[in-house]
Amino acid sequence: MSRDVGRFRILLAVILPFLSLTGCERGSDEDATTTLRWYVFKEQSGAFEQAAGRCSKASGGRYRLKLEYLPTDADLQRELLVRRLAAGDRDIDLIGMDVIWTAEFAEAGWILPWPDDRANRVRAGCIAGPLASGSYQGRLWAAPFTTNTQLLWYRTDRVSEAPPTWDAMIDAAESIGPxxxxxxxxxxxxxxxxxxxSLLVSAGGSVLDESGRRVSLETGPTRRALEVMRRLARSPASDPSLASRREDQCRLAFESGDSAFMFNYTYVWPSARANAPEVAEHMGWARWPAVDPSRASRVSVGGINLGVGAHGRHPDLAFEAAECLASEQNQRLAARLGGLPPTLSKLYDDPEVRDVFPFAEVLRATLADAVQRPRTPLYSDISIAISRTLHPLSEIDPERDVERLRQAVRRALNSEGLL
Incomplete structure (x- = not known):
């Protein structure tokens, strides 16, 4: 028995190191694929999931993208991310960022600046407006992925052409009647x-100066923007529910057939074709009307950019994955499946993209000189200050409210009081 025990011990001494080595090798094979978590809103068409799958496959097993869905409401998205990023959450590798978060997230150190070589590739061929939305203080902090901006939508059976100015449009709407x-x-x-x-910049003004640290709101352009807003609100052509109108309520109201004009994003086109084909049949599009006849209109840019979390465990892989997601192939996919406008100029000449966006030329031109909302880490407070000061539009007093706006924005910029 003692001899058998001795042989067994010798056998174990030979086999165990081999088993241990084999086990380590198997474990390393299983762990070779790094999971990168991409925090982004749930895009309903599946385009984001397909793009993530493509990039995971293209990595050759070095990473796998996993989508972590954010709420659909942009304010709730920001709130969730801010809490986790401020706590140094290491699970946030990639972020689908609203264009207005760039300055705040960069200044707080929650995202990493793009390395120069990757930044140069992202910049190549990108439309100026979307590109500027991912930049802050001369550096690229988020890669433009999808973009959007508003157009003027109008009934071609009620007006022969798009009015060139806001005053002309309101005149035309009033002349139509019902x-x-x-x-x-x-x-x-x-x-x-x-x-x-959008109205302010179209009139030649700005909310903040070039430094982003001081209030601008020049008297002439600010007063002119406020005059347009008040005239619209008090016009008989204004929707009676203007004070409670958001984008989707505007879309539904236009599809009902009672409207001649609408300011909205590009999603209203496929919606009208699906839900109100009799309206879509007579639906035209144009750039926003001008505030000043001598100046082309300029409209605020929207969209989703890709940022890399500063506390993530795998920043190099995260940058690689973000660059893949923002590629021409995946932007085309997002346009074709999800109706999300691309940020690469050349794609607006692509037949597939033009099938989705027959208004591609107008959209690209509008995006080329699109307006950036105030680029400051305090943008959220400034936005609240503006909307609270100007609501409801029917009660705007252009002479009085220029100074009220300045004071409200100055308080927000100085973090004075809770807005």
Whole structure:
């Protein structure tokens, strides 16, 4: 028995190291694929999931992208991310960022700046407006992935052509009478700030100066933007529910057939074709009307950019994955499946993309000189200050409210009081 025990011990001494080595090798094979978590809103068409799958496959097993879904509401998205990023959450590798978060997230150290070589590749061929939305203080902090901006949508059976100015459009709508309503965003929320900023820059003004640290709001352009907003709100062509209108309420109202004009994003086109084909049949599009006849209009840019979390465990792989996601192939996929406008200029000449966006030329031109909302880490407070000061639009007093706006934005910029 003692001899058998001795032989067994010798056998174990030979086999165990081999088993241990084999086990380690198997474990390393299983762990070779790094999981990168991409925090982004749930895009309904599946385009984001397909893009993530493509990039995971292209990595050759070095990483696997896993989508972690954020709420659909942009404010809730930001709140969730801010809490986790401020706590140094290491699970956040990639972020699908609203364009207005760039300055805040960069200044707070929550995202990493893009390395020069990758940044140069991202910049190549990108439309100026979307590219600027991912930049802050001369560096690229987020890669433009999908973009959007508002167009003027109008009924071609009620007006022969798109009016060139806001005053001309309101005149035309009033002359139509029934069926001539104008749909715009007038509720007290981010959409109202977008509306004001677009009008202000179209009039030649800005909310902040070039440094982003001081209030601008020049008297002439600010007063002119406020005059347009008040005239719209008090016009008989204004929708009676303007003070509670958001983008989707505007879309539904336009599809009902009672409106001649609407300011909205590109998703309204496929929606009308599916839900109100009789409206879509007579649906035209154009660049926003001008505030000043001598100046082309400029409209606020939206969209999703890709940032790399500063606390993530695998930043090099995260940058590689983000660059893959923002590639021409995946932007085309997002356009074709999800109706999300691309940020690469050349794709607006692509037949597949033009099938989705027959208004591609107008959209690209509008994006080329699109307006950036105030680029400051305090943008959220500034936006609240603007929307609270200007709501409801019917009560705007252009002479009085220029100074009220300055004071409200100055307080927000100085973090004075809770807004």
């Amino acid at each position: 069926g001539g309503l104008i749909q715009a965003q007038g509720e007290r929320y981010e959409g109202l700030t977008v509306f004001f900023v």
